[in-house]
Structures are given as C-alpha cells and as structure tokens.
Amino acid sequence: MPGHVVGLRCISCGHTYEPTPTALTCPACGDSGILDVVYDYDRVRLDLTRDSLASDRNLSMWRYLPLLPINPSTPRPNLRVGWTPFYRADRFAEAIGLETVYVKDDGQNPTASLKDRASAVGVVKAIEAGATTVACASTGNAGSSLAGNATAAGLRSVIFVPERAPQGKLAQLLLFGATVVMVRGNYEDAFRLSATAIDRWGWYNRNAALNPYLVEGKKTVSLEIAEQMDWQVPDWVAVSVGDGCTIAGVGKGFADLQACGLIDRVPRLLGVQAVGCAPINRAFKAGTEALTPEPENSLADSIAVGVPRNPVKALRAVRASGGDMLTVTDAEILAAMRTLGTTTGVLAEPAAAASFAGLAKARATGLIRPEEVVVGIVTGNGLKDVANSLKAAGEPIHIDPDLRALERALA
Amino acid sequence: MPGHVVGLRCISCGHTYEPTPTALTCPACGDSGILDVVYDYDRVRLDLTRDSLASDRNLSMWRYLPLLPINPSTPRPNLRVGWTPFYRADRFAEAIGLETVYVKDDGQNPTASLKDRASAVGVVKAIEAGATTVACASTGNAGSSLAGNATAAGLRSVIFVPERAPQGKLAQLLLFGATVVMVRGNYEDAFRLSATAIDRWGWYNRNAALNPYLVEGKKTVSLEIAEQMDWQVPDWVAVSVGDGCTIAGVGKGFADLQACGLIDRVPRLLGVQAVGCAPINRAFKAGTEALTPEPENSLADSIAVGVPRNPVKALRAVRASGGDMLTVTDAEILAAMRTLGTTTGVLAEPAAAASFAGLAKARATGLIRPEEVVVGIVTGNGLKDVANSLKAAGEPIHIDPDLRALERALA
Numbered sequence: 001m002p003g004h005v006v007g008l009r010c011i012s013c014g015h016t017y018e019p020t021p022t023a024l025t026c027p028a029c030g031d032s033g034i035l036d037v038v039y040d041y042d043r044v045r046l047d048l049t050r051d052s053l054a055s056d057r058n059l060s061m062w063r064y065l066p067l068l069p070i071n072p073s074t075p076r077p078n079l080r081v082g083w084t085p086f087y088r089a090d091r092f093a094e095a096i097g098l099e100t101v102y103v104k105d106d107g108q109n110p111t112a113s114l115k116d117r118a119s120a121v122g123v124v125k126a127i128e129a130g131a132t133t134v135a136c137a138s139t140g141n142a143g144s145s146l147a148g149n150a151t152a153a154g155l156r157s158v159i160f161v162p163e164r165a166p167q168g169k170l171a172q173l174l175l176f177g178a179t180v181v182m183v184r185g186n187y188e189d190a191f192r193l194s195a196t197a198i199d200r201w202g203w204y205n206r207n208a209a210l211n212p213y214l215v216e217g218k219k220t221v222s223l224e225i226a227e228q229m230d231w232q233v234p235d236w237v238a239v240s241v242g243d244g245c246t247i248a249g250v251g252k253g254f255a256d257l258q259a260c261g262l263i264d265r266v267p268r269l270l271g272v273q274a275v276g277c278a279p280i281n282r283a284f285k286a287g288t289e290a291l292t293p294e295p296e297n298s299l300a301d302s303i304a305v306g307v308p309r310n311p312v313k314a315l316r317a318v319r320a321s322g323g324d325m326l327t328v329t330d331a332e333i334l335a336a337m338r339t340l341g342t343t344t345g346v347l348a349e350p351a352a353a354a355s356f357a358g359l360a361k362a363r364a365t366g367l368i369r370p371e372e373v374v375v376g377i378v379t380g381n382g383l384k385d386v387a388n389s390l391k392a393a394g395e396p397i398h399i400d401p402d403l404r405a406l407e408r409a410l411a
Numbered sequence: 412m413p414g415h416v417v418g419l420r421c422i423s424c425g426h427t428y429e430p431t432p433t434a435l436t437c438p439a440c441g442d443s444g445i446l447d448v449v450y451d452y453d454r455v456r457l458d459l460t461r462d463s464l465a466s467d468r469n470l471s472m473w474r475y476l477p478l479l480p481i482n483p484s485t486p487r488p489n490l491r492v493g494w495t496p497f498y499r500a501d502r503f504a505e506a507i508g509l510e511t512v513y514v515k516d517d518g519q520n521p522t523a524s525l526k527d528r529a530s531a532v533g534v535v536k537a538i539e540a541g542a543t544t545v546a547c548a549s550t551g552n553a554g555s556s557l558a559g560n561a562t563a564a565g566l567r568s569v570i571f572v573p574e575r576a577p578q579g580k581l582a583q584l585l586l587f588g589a590t591v592v593m594v595r596g597n598y599e600d601a602f603r604l605s606a607t608a609i610d611r612w613g614w615y616n617r618n619a620a621l622n623p624y625l626v627e628g629k630k631t632v633s634l635e636i637a638e639q640m641d642w643q644v645p646d647w648v649a650v651s652v653g654d655g656c657t658i659a660g661v662g663k664g665f666a667d668l669q670a671c672g673l674i675d676r677v678p679r680l681l682g683v684q685a686v687g688c689a690p691i692n693r694a695f696k697a698g699t700e701a702l703t704p705e706p707e708n709s710l711a712d713s714i715a716v717g718v719p720r721n722p723v724k725a726l727r728a729v730r731a732s733g734g735d736m737l738t739v740t741d742a743e744i745l746a747a748m749r750t751l752g753t754t755t756g757v758l759a760e761p762a763a764a765a766s767f768a769g770l771a772k773a774r775a776t777g778l779i780r781p782e783e784v785v786v787g788i789v790t791g792n793g794l795k796d797v798a799n800s801l802k803a804a805g806e807p808i809h810i811d812p813d814l815r816a817l818e819r820a821l822a
Binding site for chain 2: 059077078087105161167173176180181182183189193196197337344347381383384386392393396397399403407
C-alpha cells in the first residue's frame with residue numbers, strides 16, 4: 001500500500017484499521033461497519049497538482065493514482081477505464097429551463113457503465129491479495145464490469161445472478177468468460193449464495209459496499225468532472241441512487257479534491273431515486289440514517305434496490321454537500337431518456353436517465369435556480385437495456401416504398 | 412474548403428472536380444464514378460508532424476484536421492468521436508498462434524461503432540452545405556451514428572430502414588431524435604425511397620460510398636493506429652468487409668500517412684467477408700473489379716451486403732497494400748466473439764468479430780506468419796446485437812441457492 005493511505009476507518013465506530021488488500025467491514029460492527037479509506041492529504045497534494053495533471057498524457061482513471069488506494073506498481077487491467085466524455089448540453093438545458101447543463105457520459109466506459117471504475121480497482125486489489133478468482137453477486141453492471149476487467153487482467157471471475165438477469169448483461173458476462181451461476185430465486189438468494197461460496201473457496205470479494213476500495217474507484221468520476229471543468233466547481237451534480245455506493249463515491253471525490261486544495265468548495269449533490277423504490281430518499285427526508293426496506297417497483301433496474309447496502313455513506317455525502325434528494329416516476333425517467341437523447345446524442349439506460357429526470361424536477365420545483373451550473377452523470381449506456389429504450393423511443397413511421405405515401409406521412 | 416484539398420478525382424475516368432460540400436459521384440460516370448479526395452501532401456506535411464501530434468491534447472478524430480476535407484472553422488458535433496482504445500491482446504494472440512496482436516476498439520465510439528467517424532464528417536459537410544436535414548438509408552450503424560451526430564450538432568435526420576431493422580439500432584435511431592421511416596420491403600426498397608426523398612426535399616445525402624467525404628472520416632482509424640503504435644507500422648491490419656467503404660478508408664489512411672512521410676510503408680490489409688455473402692472476396696480472387704450480386708446469408712448483418720456500393724475502392728486498397736482476402740463461416744465468427752471476449756474483455760458485434768476470425772484462419776492457413784505483428788479492428792460493440800451475442804455466449808450454470816449444489820456444479 002502506498003504511503004499516502006493512512007488506514008481504513010469504520011464509519012460506525014470510528015476505529016481505524018490497516019489497509020490490507022482483503023479488508024472488508026469493521027470486525028467490531030459487522031455489516032454496518034463499512035470502512036472508509038483515509039488519506040494523508042498533505043502527501044497527496046505534493047504528488048497531485050493542477051500542473052502535474054495538465055502534463056499527464058494518461059487519459060484514464062489511473063491519472064489520479066495518488067488518490068487511489070492501490071500500489072502504483074501492481075499490474076492493472078489494460079482496458080481504458082475513465083476519462084469519459086464531458087459535454088456541454090445547451091439544448092437539454094433549454095428543454096428543462098436551465099442555462100448550463102453538462103453531461104458526464106460514463107456509458108462510454110469499456111463495459112458501458114460507471115461500474116468499470118469500481119471493478120478496475122477491485123481487480124487490482126485482488127491481484128495485491130494474491131487472488132486468482134474474483135466474485136460478486138449482481139444483476140447487471142457490477143457483474144459485467146467485474147467480468148470484463150478480470151479477464152483483461154487474466155483473472156477468473158464467478159458472478160452470481162438471479163434468474164431474472166437481463167439478456168444483454170448476461171451476454172456480456174458469458175462473453176467476458178465469467179463463470180455465471182444463475183440462482184433459482186431472487187437477488188437476495190444470489191447474494192447469500194455468493195457470500196457462502198466466497199467463504200468456501202476464498203475468492204476475492206467484490207460485493208459492493210462491503211469492499212471499502214470500490215467507492216474509491218467510483219470517486220474518479222468526480223475528479224474528472226472537476227478537471228474537465230478546469231477546476232470550476234459546478235453548483236449541483238445529479239446522481240441516481242440505488243445501493244448508495246455511487247453517490248458516496250461522487251461525494252468522496254469532491255471532498256478529496258477540496259482536502260488537497262485542488263478545489264475550494266464542493267458541489268451540492270442531488271440524489272435521485274425512483275418513486276417505486278426510494279428507501280434512501282425516505283431516510284433522507286426523515287433526517288435519519290435508519291432504513292426501512294422497500295419493494296423494487298421501477299423499470300430502472302440498476303437503482304431498484306429495496307435493501308441498499310451503503311445508505312449511511314450515501315446519506316452523509318448528500319448532507320455534507322448541502323445537497324438534497326428527490327424521486328422521479330418511471331414515466332419521468334422515460335421522458336428524460338428521450339429528451340437527453342434527442343438533444344445530445346447520448347443514450348442513457350433508465351437508471352442513468354433518472355438523474356436527468358431529477359434535474360428537470362428540481363428546476364420545476366425551484367430547488368435549482370435557472371442560472372446554477374449543473375452536471376448530470378450518465379452511469380450506463382442505453383444499449384444495455386434495449387427493451388426499456390424502446391419504451392422510451394416512440395414509434396417509427398411505417399410506410400410503403402412510395403414517395404406519395406412519404407409526402408403524406410411527413411405532411 | 413481548406414487549401415490542402417486539391418479536388419475530387421473520379422476513380423473511374425480520372426477527371427478531377429471542385430470539392431464542393433454537396434459533391435457526390437462523377438457526373439460523367441454515374442454511380443460507378445465514385446470520387447476520391449485528393450490532398451496536397453506537401454502542404455499537409457507542414458501542418459501534421461509527429462511533434463505537432465505529440466503535443467496535441469485534442470484526443471479525438473479531429474486531431475487530424477490537416478488530413479480531413481473540412482473547413483477547420485465549421486462547427487462540429489461535440490460528441491467525442493475517435494481516439495478509441497488500442498490494446499495489446501497477448502492471450503488472444505496465443506489462442507490463435509500469433510505472437511503480437513493488437514485490438515483497436517472502435518465499439519467505444521459515442522454510438523458504439525466505427526461509423527461515427529464517417530457520420531461526424533458527413534454532418535460537418537452538411538453544415539458547410541447549409542443543410543439543416545441529413546438523410547440516409549441504413550439497417551444499423553450508419554443510421555444510428557448519423558442520427559447521434561446530427562442531433563449533437565442541432566441538425567434533423569431522416570433515416571430510412573427496412574422492416575427487419577434490429578431493435579437495438581432502432582431504439583438508438585428514435586432516441587437520437589431521427590425521423591425514422593420504416594419501409595415495407597427490403598433494404599433495396601428503403602435505399603431507393605431514400606434517394607427519391609433526398610432529391611424531393613433537398614436533404615444532405617449521407618448514403619455511403621456515393622458521398623466522397625465519408626471514407627475520409629473512416630480513415631482516421633488508421634491514423635490513430637499508426638500513432639498509437641508510435642509510428643511502427645504493423646504487418647497486417649484485418650478489417651471486415653461489407654459495402655467496402657471501411658476497408659477503403661483504412662487503406663486510404665495508411666496511404667495518406669505514407670504520402671506525407673509519417674510512415675515509410677503501409678501494412679497489408681486482410682479483408683474478411685462472411686462465407687454466406689462474399690461478392691468482393693470473389694472478385695478479388697478472380698482478379699477483377701466486376702462484381703456479381705449475392706444473397707445475404709450471414710448473421711453478421713453489418714457486412715452481409717449482397718450488392719456492395721464501393722467494391723472498386725475496396726479492391727484497390729487491398730491490392731495496393733499487397734494484402735489478401737478470405738471468408739469465414741458464421742460458426743467461426745461466433746467462436747471469435749467468444750475468444751476475443753474471454754481473452755480481452757472486449758465485446759465485438761458479429762461483423763466486427765469476423766476480422767478476428769479471419770486472423771485465426773489466416774494464421775491456420777499460413778498466410779500470416781507467427782512472428783508478424785497484427786492489428787484487428789472492432790468496428791462495432793456487441794451490445795448492438797444481443798441476440799447473436801447470446802448465441803456466441805454459451806450457457807450459465809443453473810442451480811438452486813445451495814452450496815452443495817454449487818460444489819457439484821463446479822466440480
């Protein structure tokens with residue numbers, strides 16, 4: 001472990017542990033004792049400066065090594081993760097009544113989701129731990145990103161999925177060479193079997209939230225946003241929220257940049273959940289960290305998480321930023337997919353479009369003022385979920401091959 | 412038009428025309444008179460040097476402006492097209508008996524295919540022509556890339572598709588805001604109606620091959636390969652071949668680099684077609700430029716082109732490079748999808764995997780020697796065609812949520 005990582009601090013009891021590659025949760029607190037990587041920011045700020053970054057030609061997430069909990073000499077998967085496109089989206093902004101909206105398109109990662117950032121770090125930590133097999137339970141992006149990054153690094157992966165796993169993500173898993181264990185039952189059944197099997201065979205555990213290093217990978221999206229904005233901090237960053245790990249990572253990224261003096265304030269985080277499954281939103285509004293499980297009623301499958309595993313980090317990140325949370329309906333999500341696509345040429349999966357639906361709602365309710373500068377994160381590509389993309393898409397014009405018919409249709 | 416473009420030369424009669432934005436084919440030769448952009452390479456070599464490129468932070472296809480037929484001051488769509496990842500693929504190489512294979516992953520373009528390079532140039536030329544609407548006939552990648560780049564630039568697009576258009580590509584078209592005209596009939600019906608409608612309404616014509624500027628966009632993939640290899644020229648570049656435009660562009664790119672002194676030789680091109688639809692391969696083997704139409708019997712839909720529109724440029728590019736052509740079966744294509752995915756973490760659509768199947772066959776037949784350095788181009792992402800990806804993928808392990816069952820299944 002490089003010298004700029006001080007340790008792993010339990011978010012529940014505050015105790016600090018050695019940053020071993022296989023560390024998971026706090027032994028004293030159990031699953032509620034999620035660990036957080038603590039850095040020596042005085043050392044980081046010597047190695048990571050605006051000038052050093054400006055001259056760094058490594059345009060991937062690895063340009064931020066001084067703020068990552070990995071040994072720089074550990075071999076890394078050679079997929080190009082990170083440094084995804086960052087677009088100004090004037091017509092989208094106009095459509096929802098804002099002046100300045102930027103789109104961070106993380107659907108342009110190698111396996112087409114932001115999860116690549118977490119899985120890439122997970123694979124590096126697995127190598128540091130001497131593991132040759134990595135494993136997790138997943139219905140989609142976490143699994144496919146782990147399978148892709150593992151095979152790129154020459155590791156084996158075992159992915160546990162419930163029977164309802166979507167076809168596109170299943171194809172990715174199998175074609176990336178994962179051993180795909182399809183469990184007769186729901187996600188919770190798959191998760192429990194994965195935990196037992198990881199214990200039984202000693203595989204490296206990439207189950208989200210339990211592994212403290214994954215959020216550190218996710219935070220690189222914020223480091224990129226800040227750098228791509230030339231260190232001008234936006235007023236708001238909108239993120240869709242499922243188990244809470246992504247928004248926790250986004251918050252950690254901006255907090256880290258402030259701690260090492262690269263930015264002078266952090267943006268407010270707008271956490272967006274689906275109306276049909278919003279336990280973290282409910283806890284946020286109630287001012288508590290205690291969660292009530294909910295059913296998973298949303299077409300935005302990646303964020304339909306009834307029993308989130310990382311609510312505390314998520315809630316603290318939003319609160320620390322002075323941010324807010326809200327919910328959007330499936331209809332609003334589909335409308336946002338359409339508005340984003342037709343104004344920018346970026347195709348977002350439903351969970352990703354939720355954050356843009358949230359921006360529209362936040363503007364409509366007055367939470368965000370028209371002149372505030374806003375960033376939305378596309379966490380996954382719409383090609384991952386063609387069925388719902390088609391629901392959002394509307395219908396083509398059906399005609400005979402005849403010019404008169406076309407003239408009538410277009411009239 | 413910038414001063415380094417000399418004109419447009421007919422590949423049939425050799426006459427040279429003014430490079431107007433709306434130029435299509437040679438008025439004297441008709442559809443067989445495809446035009447080729449001619450540059451003043453003495454001027455290009457002053458503006459495009461290894462040093463100028465090394466210090467250029469614009470990591471997209473637009474870093475090669477001196478070799479593109481557009482006015483540098485014309486507004487461009489702001490999607491990040493090009494500068495796609497370039498990976499060394501040692502385990503894939505080992506699997507097919509080669510020492511050095513590189514993968515150029517053009518599935519990482521904004522709409523997930525190499526066609527973005529052509530469509531981006533097409534949109535710029537449309538803007539130069541003063542058009543507000545662009546149009547083409549397409550069953551897939553050409554159309555979705557045009558729709559995405561058009562909307563990013565604020566233009567309207569009209570895309571003509573046959574009824575059998577795949578769902579994923581249809582979703583892209585509609586969500587990028589295209590007017591999608593689904594024609595009752597086959598691709599030829601859609602193509603003919605598009606031509607009539609383009610005449611009728613004066614839309615900008617992005618139909619492949621007819622428009623001389625699109626190949627210039629495609630050639631940027633070769634400029635990137637050469638630069639990403641630090642100007643070491645590979646021995647072979649494998650490209651799948653449908654209507655012939657892509658391999659023509661790949662050949663043009665290397666020829667351009669040689670003409671302006673950036674490389675000292677060109678790689679041999681390996682053109683790969685599907686056994687079930689290989690008219691250009693047949694003409695190549697017969698030593699002619701005359702083509703016989705064929706039925707379209709391959710699951711690799713993007714290259715199943717029975718009446719290719721650009722065979723002459725394609726044949727000349729392969730022959731000028733000292734290259735060769737071969738055909739692969741659908742089974743070999745599916746096997747290549749699997750081998751590529753499981754060894755690299757890159758998911759290729761069938762048409763893209765065909766070039767890697769071709770590399771395996773060329774090694775097996777002795778056409779390529781083990782020590783030769785080889786590049787394969789992934790022209791489209793496998794998420795565009797989930798049905799065929801699943802055919803290639805094999806089956807997961809189906810089990811009850813029980814450790815003993817898993818132990819038996821993994822034994």
